[in-house]
Amino acid sequence: MRYLERLALGTSYPTVVERVRQVVRQRPLMSRCTLVMDATGVGAPVLDLMRQANLGCGIVPVNLTGGDLVSQSGSLWNVPKQVLISGLLVMLEKKELALSMRVASARVLHLELAGMEARVSRSGQLSFGAREGEHDDVVMAAALACWRARWKSEGIWGTKPLGIEY
Numbered sequence: 001m002r003y004l005e006r007l008a009l010g011t012s013y014p015t016v017v018e019r020v021r022q023v024v025r026q027r028p029l030m031s032r033c034t035l036v037m038d039a040t041g042v043g044a045p046v047l048d049l050m051r052q053a054n055l056g057c058g059i060v061p062v063n064l065t066g067g068d069l070v071s072q073s074g075s076l077w078n079v080p081k082q083v084l085i086s087g088l089l090v091m092l093e094k095k096e097l098a099l100s101m102r103v104a105s106a107r108v109l110h111l112e113l114a115g116m117e118a119r120v121s122r123s124g125q126l127s128f129g130a131r132e133g134e135h136d137d138v139v140m141a142a143a144l145a146c147w148r149a150r151w152k153s154e155g156i157w158g159t160k161p162l163g164i165e166y
Contacts, residue, residue, distance in 0.1 A: 021054075036059075109139060115136070
């Protein structure tokens with residue numbers, strides 16, 4: 001993973017959209033990337049804002065669900081958190097994913113990963129999330145990117161830095 005950024009909690013949606021546009025329109029990403037985003041809950045209106053923002057990249061909206069089945073309805077994917085988190089962990093364990101501590105927000109990702117827990121409901125449903133009072137937004141962003149990367153379609157691969165401005 002060559003780039004990871006956490007925006008301040010409470011950042012307005014238009015500001016988030018503008019920051020995403022700044023990142024995806026930099027070389028070498030411009031017209032060569034895909035934005036995978038959480039479209040769950042308030043993510044739906046943010047998805048509309050992203051689509052209107054002329055990002056210059058494809059957008060893959062994902063609803064985070066429970067259970068263990070991935071499905072698609074039109075352009076919207078329904079992906080269980082369990083699938084996303086376990087995919088991220090497998091990629092880390094297999095060393096298919098590396099993250100330099102020089103990357104912005106790398107420490108945040110490590111702390112959030114340490115704060116993740118699996119819970120089993122009374123009905124036997126397994127769910128994943130941050131411990132109470134903690135956040136998992138960076139973990140979920142990384143997990144969404146890894147889920148998309150595992151599609152094995154063309155992308156930007158290699159080890160040289162992207163030169164993205166912070």
